């Protein structure tokens with residue numbers, strides 16, 4: 001990188017840090033809450049540093065907020081685990097349990113929009129594509145852009161709603177023990193605080209993942225018409241049964257309603273109505289639609305660090321907003337998590353598809369151009385690697 005480019009990068013990073021500091025030093029402070037803070041480990045990444053600062057402990061949320069205001073981190077986390085000595089080295093911390101955590105990320109969902117917004121940019125010429133990963137005009141290395149669109153968010157939200165239903169309906173978790181948050185980028189987090197689940201070990205958490213994702217599910221064990229099961233030997237289906245059997249039956253019913261092939265099935269469900277091979281198709285489809293696509297690694301990990309609610313995500317400048325359970329269906333991350341404030345700023349945008357943030361719509365920016373943007377939009381593009389401060 002030339003020294004001019006490096007200076008622009010430095011200046012841009014200092015600008016983003018100043019915007020973040022306005023957020024962490026605001027009065028009143030951001031509504032960051034942590035349950036049982038004395039037992040948690042805290043951690044953060046600082047601007048421009050390559051190492052995570054870990055093994056921090058605070059006696060209160062107030063103390064934590066003062067540290068965040070002082071440090072102004074790029075990312076900030078707390079442990080899902082409860083420790084006797086949170087500030088001790090890992091092997092001496094004294095693990096006393098961990099919240100059950102789930103991560104749903106649009107990037108892991110194989111959404112059809114992913115191909116439409118996979119971009120590569122040259123730091124000078126903007127949007128470029130080449131097989132060798134170098135700009136065809138200047139030879140600079142191209143970088144991949146992690147773009148997120150409304151369909152990404154809706155895809156992740158659909159998984160989130162399925163997860164919440166299984167947690168409350170199948171596991172009997174009460175709503176007051178569930179915390180839902182936006183990740184600040186392209187997904188959602190769920191934390192379950194239920195005390196009797198805290199001690200679950202890695203294997204038990206792995207089983208919960210298996211249950212959610214239907215890994216290795218055998219429909220014949222649920223009394224469904226599957227390979228080798230004679231239809232007449234099966235219990236009659238009913239739409240209000242619990243667990244996966246009920247969920248699959250309801251999905252099959254709604255598929256039949258859509259296709260119109262068995263008109264009477266909703267009133268009078270009966271395994272005799274179709275051929276076994278057709279049931280297998282309907283059941284396979286039910287499983288692939290109803291399975292909950294959580295990240296297995298996150299849930300199994302009993303030492304996971306999770307993003308502090310209402311801290312800023314350093315990949316976007318959006319807040320990891322808490323979402324009340326009655327707002328899960330209509331929470332709009334590009335509006336409600338766009339918390340950064342400040343005067344509009346001139347940036348040099350390399351490229352950006354049309355996007356909306358904080359009540360406005362911007363772009364598309366086809367090629368490199370200088371534009372004035374509200375601070376949350378400018379920071380969003382900067383952190384995605386698509387803009388730098390304009391040199392004036």
Ligand SMILES: [Zn+2]
Pocket residue numbers: 122123124125126135136137138139140
């Ligand atoms: Zn180039």
Ligand SMILES: [Zn+2]
Pocket residue numbers: 111113114117147148149150151152153
């Ligand atoms: Zn998308």
